[in-house]
Amino acid sequence: MSVPADAPILTSSAMRDAEAACAASGTSLSELMDRAGAAVADIAWRMAAGAPVLILCGPGNNGGDGYVAARLLRERGANVRVAALAPPTTDLAKAARAKWAGAVEPIDETLAPAPVAVDALFGVGLTRPLAAELAGRLRALAVRRVIAVDVPSGVDADGEHDWAPPLPAHVTVALGALKRAHVLLPAAQHCGRVLLAGIGIVCDATIRTLPRPPAPLPGVTSHKFSRGMMLVRAGPMPGAAALAAAAGLRAGAGYAVLSGADTAPLSAIIAEDGDHYPARLGDKRVGAVVIGPGYPAGMALDRDVASAIDSARPLVLDAAAIDAALPRLRGGGLTAILTPHEGEFVRAFPGAEGGKIDRALAAAAETGSVVIYKGADTVIAAPDGRVAAAWPGSPWLATAGTGDVLAGACGAMLSRGGDPFDAAVQAAAWHIARAAHIGPGLVADDLVGE
Numbered sequence: 001m002s003v004p005a006d007a008p009i010l011t012s013s014a015m016r017d018a019e020a021a022c023a024a025s026g027t028s029l030s031e032l033m034d035r036a037g038a039a040v041a042d043i044a045w046r047m048a049a050g051a052p053v054l055i056l057c058g059p060g061n062n063g064g065d066g067y068v069a070a071r072l073l074r075e076r077g078a079n080v081r082v083a084a085l086a087p088p089t090t091d092l093a094k095a096a097r098a099k100w101a102g103a104v105e106p107i108d109e110t111l112a113p114a115p116v117a118v119d120a121l122f123g124v125g126l127t128r129p130l131a132a133e134l135a136g137r138l139r140a141l142a143v144r145r146v147i148a149v150d151v152p153s154g155v156d157a158d159g160e161h162d163w164a165p166p167l168p169a170h171v172t173v174a175l176g177a178l179k180r181a182h183v184l185l186p187a188a189q190h191c192g193r194v195l196l197a198g199i200g201i202v203c204d205a206t207i208r209t210l211p212r213p214p215a216p217l218p219g220v221t222s223h224k225f226s227r228g229m230m231l232v233r234a235g236p237m238p239g240a241a242a243l244a245a246a247a248g249l250r251a252g253a254g255y256a257v258l259s260g261a262d263t264a265p266l267s268a269i270i271a272e273d274g275d276h277y278p279a280r281l282g283d284k285r286v287g288a289v290v291i292g293p294g295y296p297a298g299m300a301l302d303r304d305v306a307s308a309i310d311s312a313r314p315l316v317l318d319a320a321a322i323d324a325a326l327p328r329l330r331g332g333g334l335t336a337i338l339t340p341h342e343g344e345f346v347r348a349f350p351g352a353e354g355g356k357i358d359r360a361l362a363a364a365a366e367t368g369s370v371v372i373y374k375g376a377d378t379v380i381a382a383p384d385g386r387v388a389a390a391w392p393g394s395p396w397l398a399t400a401g402t403g404d405v406l407a408g409a410c411g412a413m414l415s416r417g418g419d420p421f422d423a424a425v426q427a428a429a430w431h432i433a434r435a436a437h438i439g440p441g442l443v444a445d446d447l448v449g450e
Ligand SMILES: NC(=O)C1=CN([C@@H]2O[C@H](COP(=O)(O)OP(=O)(O)OC[C@H]3O[C@@H](n4cnc5c(N)ncnc54)[C@H](OP(=O)(O)O)[C@@H]3O)[C@@H](O)[C@H]2O)[C@@H](O)CC1
Pocket: 015, 016, 019, 029, 032, 033, 036, 058, 059, 060, 061, 062, 063, 064, 065, 089, 090, 121, 122, 123, 124, 125, 126, 127, 128, 129, 130, 131, 149, 150, 151, 175, 176, 199, 201
């Protein structure tokens, strides 16, 4: 599973607007369909490597893309068959169908499979789940490789409904821009490798996939404080805060202070008595405070969060520290990154509605903070509407303590100054890249190892 880095993600309705704008500026919709069909044909040609290809066409423009691909594949000499659910209903699809000179088979129990299938049944126009009979028939079709046109048919492109596709894709050719289904569970796990076919639609989307991880080298004049100094406040479980501090150093901070812990996993971390915490908050060199890892709810946490907020330092708030800070965050004027996992998110933002991207955006708007809504399909949202979707992460991160490591990495990126959304995005990219590099057997400590 993979998606292209830093790629635009549009809703179905935004996609239609972009399509219309493209048409208004002189590129006809049939030209867009020709480009879409050509991109699909190209991938099918390479994946089939001479094996027969079966193209399944629906009644709308997704089916139209399929007819174009079929024609182009046949022109290249491929062994290609077409099967359709129903005759085309749109003008574009009718025109594409008319140019396909071969037979069109029905999609019924007599349909013979092929090693490679192109799923051009439904794209962003799907309005309801597939009929059970059709879904069953598609599931029964013995195909080795499936190429989905735009999205695997049956999924809700906007990721709001959990409709499962009967033909999970090995490769999905996203047309013009990615859709939310490509980056949000459960649909994303059925998209396989997502390739973006830039068919000429111009879209300057604020919702994008994660960019490649940063590789910032220290400048020749860098020093430990210019690279970022972070303060991590430990609670009753100091191991979690120690992980965050170590992660901060590994993620590029120049200086990490661990407040309220006797020992630290790296000698480079300054572990100091918790009594110094108020004074440390006054240290002007501290570029970010991380609080929450290993610190359960209670009066002590409330007090420590309140003093961190009063210090006006940029904050990374994890776990119960998010709840402790919520009333002040809602008041506005703070710079913070919040890092809730699913349970913490639901507890803090019970009123957020819609898909995961909409909920993350609502939480960011409510708190004026950057929200990293964690999980296998992590979504990072800023109050100004920017979103980075971090699909796919590394499933090896599903182990205790990795969230503490992410909080520490956020602290490192934030402590250098600059935009908190960029800091959160860089931290998430660093976290996933580090996990992918380690792979099997990963424990959180490995993320902060050499
Ligand atoms: N974006 C771009 O720039 C470009 C986009 N292009 C392509 O266009 C695609 C979107 O095409 P689209 O709008 O025609 O919708 P599409 O997905 O074919 O489905 C609509 C049809 O399905 C039907 N239908 C719906 N649900 C159903 C169900 N459960 N079971 C059965 N039927 C159902 C619905 O009929 P209904 O019954 O709802 O009236 C209608 O007939 C897009 O994904 C991309 O591939 C490219 O060609 C060019 C550039």
